[in-house]
Amino acid sequence: MIGVEEAIARIRAASSALSAERVALADARGRVLAEDVVAPMSLPPFDNSAMDGFALRANGNAIAAGSEFAVEGEQAAGDVARAARGEACEIMTGARMPDGFDSVVPVEDVEVLERDDAQRPSRIRIKSDAAFGQHVRRGGEDMLAGAVALAAGVVLDPFACMLLDALGVREVAVRRKPRVAVFATGRELVADPWRELASGEIRDSNGPYLEAKLREAGAEVVRRATLPDDVETFVAAVRDALALGVDAVISTGAVSMGRYDFVPEALAMLGAETVFHKLRMRPGKPQLFAILPQGALFFGLPGNPISTAVGQRLLVEAALRRMLGMPDETRWRLPLAEDARKKPGNASIQKAALRLHADGGVRVQPLRGQESFRIAPLREANVWMLLPEDGERVSAGTLVDVLPPSHMQAALLGSGT
Numbered sequence: 001m002i003g004v005e006e007a008i009a010r011i012r013a014a015s016s017a018l019s020a021e022r023v024a025l026a027d028a029r030g031r032v033l034a035e036d037v038v039a040p041m042s043l044p045p046f047d048n049s050a051m052d053g054f055a056l057r058a059n060g061n062a063i064a065a066g067s068e069f070a071v072e073g074e075q076a077a078g079d080v081a082r083a084a085r086g087e088a089c090e091i092m093t094g095a096r097m098p099d100g101f102d103s104v105v106p107v108e109d110v111e112v113l114e115r116d117d118a119q120r121p122s123r124i125r126i127k128s129d130a131a132f133g134q135h136v137r138r139g140g141e142d143m144l145a146g147a148v149a150l151a152a153g154v155v156l157d158p159f160a161c162m163l164l165d166a167l168g169v170r171e172v173a174v175r176r177k178p179r180v181a182v183f184a185t186g187r188e189l190v191a192d193p194w195r196e197l198a199s200g201e202i203r204d205s206n207g208p209y210l211e212a213k214l215r216e217a218g219a220e221v222v223r224r225a226t227l228p229d230d231v232e233t234f235v236a237a238v239r240d241a242l243a244l245g246v247d248a249v250i251s252t253g254a255v256s257m258g259r260y261d262f263v264p265e266a267l268a269m270l271g272a273e274t275v276f277h278k279l280r281m282r283p284g285k286p287q288l289f290a291i292l293p294q295g296a297l298f299f300g301l302p303g304n305p306i307s308t309a310v311g312q313r314l315l316v317e318a319a320l321r322r323m324l325g326m327p328d329e330t331r332w333r334l335p336l337a338e339d340a341r342k343k344p345g346n347a348s349i350q351k352a353a354l355r356l357h358a359d360g361g362v363r364v365q366p367l368r369g370q371e372s373f374r375i376a377p378l379r380e381a382n383v384w385m386l387l388p389e390d391g392e393r394v395s396a397g398t399l400v401d402v403l404p405p406s407h408m409q410a411a412l413l414g415s416g417t
């Protein structure tokens with residue numbers, strides 16, 4: 001039996017970046033850049049005023065309080081470049097600096113001495129010393145044309161899109177979304193939320209959970225179904241999914257030791273190569289990973305809801321990140337808020353909550369109810385923590401691995417198709 005890190009390493013080795021496609025920036029939110037974006041222009045594009053006030057020519061010198069200037073004309077945001085004339089020019093925030101002007105005095109730091117017939121200031125006195133170049137936003141100060149604006153592998157979240165919109169980038173090369181199929185197995189499962197449960201039945205919660213999390217992680221769920229405990233039906237469903245050209249098939253249930261745990265048999269029938277089955281990890285021990293004949297990946301996640309959730313987060317997301325050309329994830333290392341218990345000999349992945357403490361530090365709080373059937377503690381959870389194989393107690397204050405919420409790494413990935 002292999003450990004968690006070896007399992008992740010094997011999954012990464014089996015996953016490669018998908019092809020790129022060009023899409024309009026407006027449709028690219030949440031997608032992952034496949035190529036660096038080079039800034040086609042500088043930001044700001046031209047020297048402009050940061051304040052409403054008066055543009056002056058300081059010519060490299062400070063301007064003393066009490067200095068007076070004749071004002072000629074005005075320059076508003078949107079006005080074209082203007083040739084230098086006069087000693088001062090009325091200027092608005094965002095307006096292009098007129099040629100030859102280099103400093104701006106805000107309107108509130110100015111006394112208007114005279115006005116023209118249209119009641120516009122024609123002579124001003126500045127109230128306090130002004131520094132050369134003040135309140136001017138220089139062209140290219142934020143970003144220079146030709147600089148790498150965003151690197152390949154970056155998620156186009158709203159911050160990234162704000163930059164690209166400002167740069168006038170119309171189209172970007174992004175990775176194709178991984179296409180996945182999700183099959184929840186078990187004849188006890190009821191997919192239709194309107195149907196009354198018969199004796200022995202439960203609702204399918206893994207299927208909708210996986211669909212939501214896979215989308216959030218950047219995948220497109222092209223098929224999702226609830227299947228009975230029947231190997232032939234399962235094999236047929238996987239073949240149909242492969243015919244749709246999926247990159248991965250993800251199932252839940254039927255990977256343990258029960259009479260109806262048929263997934264290993266189905267994989268043999270499909271001619272798949274099983275890379276691992278069972279990990280030194282709790283919960284989620286019977287995780288299965290295989291490669292289907294056409295190269296699609298197969299994840300057999302154990303049926304208990306928490307085992308499914310940790311398999312998706314720890315294993316499936318490692319593959320999706322490679323497919324999307326994203327950097328492999330780096331875990332956070334944070335101190336435990338209190339002692340945590342675990343079984344020796346197995347890594348333990350636990351429901352946990354990052355909490356901000358009065359001292360300003362963030363600590364990882366292990367939550368009550370770690371059993372793999374318990375989903376109610378997830379109401380409090382915001383991360384998973386991963387404790388090492390050795391030992392049965394990890395004491396408060398120890399730095400532990402934390403898997404951050406995937407949306408914090410993957411931003412708004414796949415919030416719709």
Ligand SMILES: Nc1nc2c(c(=O)[nH]1)N[C@H]1C(S)=C(S)[C@@H](COP(=O)(O)OP(=O)(O)OC[C@H]3O[C@@H](n4cnc5c(N)ncnc54)[C@H](O)[C@@H]3O)O[C@H]1N2
Nearest residue numbers: 184186204205206207253254255256257261302303304307
């Ligand atoms: N004799 C042994 N029995 C079990 C072992 C073992 O080592 N020896 N391992 C246990 C562990 S650990 C796990 S995890 C589970 C894994 O079971 P399976 O992957 O075979 O899953 P099922 O048997 O189909 O279901 C397990 C459990 O989860 C519920 N379930 C399944 N699918 C869903 C779903 N879509 N939504 C909600 N709940 C679901 C199912 O009803 C069962 O209660 O095996 C242990 N047994």
Ligand code: MOO
Nearest residue numbers: 283284285307372
């Ligand atoms: O490994 Mo199972 O997932 O403990 O419940």
Ligand SMILES: [Mg+2]
Nearest residue numbers: 254256258261
């Ligand atoms: Mg079972």
